[in-house]
Amino acid sequence: MAQITLGVDLGGTKIQVVAVAARRVVGQSRHPTPRTDAAGVIAEIVSAAHEAASAAGASPSDVRAIGIGTPGTVDPATGHVSGSSNVPGFMTDVALGPSVSQAFGGVPVTVDNDVRAASMGEFRRGAGRPYRDLLGVFVGTGVGGGLILGGRLRRGRGSAGEIGHTVVKNGGRECPCGRRGCLEAYAGRLSIERAARRKQADGADTILFEIMERKGRDRVTSSVVADALEKGDELTHSLVDQAVDALGVALANVQNTLDMEAIIVGGGLGDRLGPHFVHRVAEAVLPHLRVPEHPPAMLSTELGDLSGAVGAAVVAGG
Amino acid sequence: MAQITLGVDLGGTKIQVVAVAARRVVGQSRHPTPRTDAAGVIAEIVSAAHEAASAAGASPSDVRAIGIGTPGTVDPATGHVSGSSNVPGFMTDVALGPSVSQAFGGVPVTVDNDVRAASMGEFRRGAGRPYRDLLGVFVGTGVGGGLILGGRLRRGRGSAGEIGHTVVKNGGRECPCGRRGCLEAYAGRLSIERAARRKQADGADTILFEIMERKGRDRVTSSVVADALEKGDELTHSLVDQAVDALGVALANVQNTLDMEAIIVGGGLGDRLGPHFVHRVAEAVLPHLRVPEHPPAMLSTELGDLSGAVGAAVVAGG
Numbered sequence: 001m002a003q004i005t006l007g008v009d010l011g012g013t014k015i016q017v018v019a020v021a022a023r024r025v026v027g028q029s030r031h032p033t034p035r036t037d038a039a040g041v042i043a044e045i046v047s048a049a050h051e052a053a054s055a056a057g058a059s060p061s062d063v064r065a066i067g068i069g070t071p072g073t074v075d076p077a078t079g080h081v082s083g084s085s086n087v088p089g090f091m092t093d094v095a096l097g098p099s100v101s102q103a104f105g106g107v108p109v110t111v112d113n114d115v116r117a118a119s120m121g122e123f124r125r126g127a128g129r130p131y132r133d134l135l136g137v138f139v140g141t142g143v144g145g146g147l148i149l150g151g152r153l154r155r156g157r158g159s160a161g162e163i164g165h166t167v168v169k170n171g172g173r174e175c176p177c178g179r180r181g182c183l184e185a186y187a188g189r190l191s192i193e194r195a196a197r198r199k200q201a202d203g204a205d206t207i208l209f210e211i212m213e214r215k216g217r218d219r220v221t222s223s224v225v226a227d228a229l230e231k232g233d234e235l236t237h238s239l240v241d242q243a244v245d246a247l248g249v250a251l252a253n254v255q256n257t258l259d260m261e262a263i264i265v266g267g268g269l270g271d272r273l274g275p276h277f278v279h280r281v282a283e284a285v286l287p288h289l290r291v292p293e294h295p296p297a298m299l300s301t302e303l304g305d306l307s308g309a310v311g312a313a314v315v316a317g318g
Numbered sequence: 319m320a321q322i323t324l325g326v327d328l329g330g331t332k333i334q335v336v337a338v339a340a341r342r343v344v345g346q347s348r349h350p351t352p353r354t355d356a357a358g359v360i361a362e363i364v365s366a367a368h369e370a371a372s373a374a375g376a377s378p379s380d381v382r383a384i385g386i387g388t389p390g391t392v393d394p395a396t397g398h399v400s401g402s403s404n405v406p407g408f409m410t411d412v413a414l415g416p417s418v419s420q421a422f423g424g425v426p427v428t429v430d431n432d433v434r435a436a437s438m439g440e441f442r443r444g445a446g447r448p449y450r451d452l453l454g455v456f457v458g459t460g461v462g463g464g465l466i467l468g469g470r471l472r473r474g475r476g477s478a479g480e481i482g483h484t485v486v487k488n489g490g491r492e493c494p495c496g497r498r499g500c501l502e503a504y505a506g507r508l509s510i511e512r513a514a515r516r517k518q519a520d521g522a523d524t525i526l527f528e529i530m531e532r533k534g535r536d537r538v539t540s541s542v543v544a545d546a547l548e549k550g551d552e553l554t555h556s557l558v559d560q561a562v563d564a565l566g567v568a569l570a571n572v573q574n575t576l577d578m579e580a581i582i583v584g585g586g587l588g589d590r591l592g593p594h595f596v597h598r599v600a601e602a603v604l605p606h607l608r609v610p611e612h613p614p615a616m617l618s619t620e621l622g623d624l625s626g627a628v629g630a631a632v633v634a635g636g
Contacts, residue, residue: 156577166571253484259474
């Protein structure tokens, strides 16, 4: 077996791993994220990584490097993570890179932010391949962004790409981050769910939560939103309209500032609502562009929910 | 005399030229911009350039290159400009670079956008020297921006840096560009003047226009605004407060997206209102930052109204 690189996408609900050889996905595995503690999460990552290697017909000694994309604040130099409320035990400092490396016999482990990794995945192996400049916007529970300029990931001093927390309405809707009027406060799945609950409490009529219960979910997932839209639920339509408008303002602001070649709209909600949603966002961007005759290409993801894992492998050189 | 580089800042009211040798300004000249046509403007640029060279003790044959910063849409490859309503004859295509080169015996002429040139001036020779990443925001009649990332000017596909036309209030105040709610609609001098006239027509009490007339001006210049603030004119204070708020939102959005090291606030209004104004803008940025504990350095210009001319010389290699 040739040498492989493993890419790990650590999320609040699942751990997705791919094995990459010669720039192709040759094996994968997916485990639920344990609800225990950091040690439990790390053990599960190691187990899922072994499984993906094995699915690729590789032994642990064939693994040349591992890349991990994780939520939270990452120090790529040390592989430490903190500040993620979605992964058990990851609010405080976790030696994620060193721990996984040790469990894998000292193989090099690269750790980066999950959204940056996903952007790199689409840039190198997905819809972003034809471009040198790419903004990846991942609309899921929150809204994350990854910025690639001239072929390189823009990190700034560590916090570049926080497009989800650019202001689309000064003093507007409260955001999960505690500020007001961020893009995420209108376009993030959690914000949409919260706004729907408030509207329902205020007497608005909606079948959104019935759909959620019928699907056996305890939260308004992207597919719950998609179903409610399909069934013509007015409240859901109006909330998604607001999300589209907010994305229009925020992405136009990035475009006016950076004059990007292309913008990819992915993430749970972006992927689930698909090209029609991306097309609507593209239309919402146009009226705010300084140079409307030269808009960026507006794209859906090609790798779908593998963007993050493939990107993590790419960041690790795979 | 050693070889010199000339930097030209072409504006709607004046043509500022500097002569640069060994990275220092060794001569300069300033002419009013003729109100005739493109040929008249070009002749005046050539005359001012000769005067600056002569002030540096140099002859025309000592001039190794000329850089020109101009408003409008620039094609740096050909040196052509168009789309500037402020310079007579510059709405349609003008062969600015080739014409000046010809009049100067074939010396190489580099043409770039005025605000980008000014940003490069402050980056290499002014307040931006300690940084690799710098956003220059020039608040004058309009609001322009120049973005330097990793030591290099960001051009995108030609239109990067249009921070003045990022949206700070969706559907808000009309902007000179024809759209609504742009930063420039709140922070640009022309927009402030227009808003003040509207408010006065609606019955607001203000001494702004009396000050303008007393100073013998036919428009609300930066120094008219500064005087009105000093005299406690309430309308002017409220309009400048709105400008500060708008700058807070727009600059925070850039910061959340790019995680810059430093932001310079210059231009006629920025320079005239000075460090106190920049400090107020810095305070207005903070509440919108995703990482408020790590804000960018917020700076005034060092070169003042020479930023543009010095930057034009820098862009030409001087």
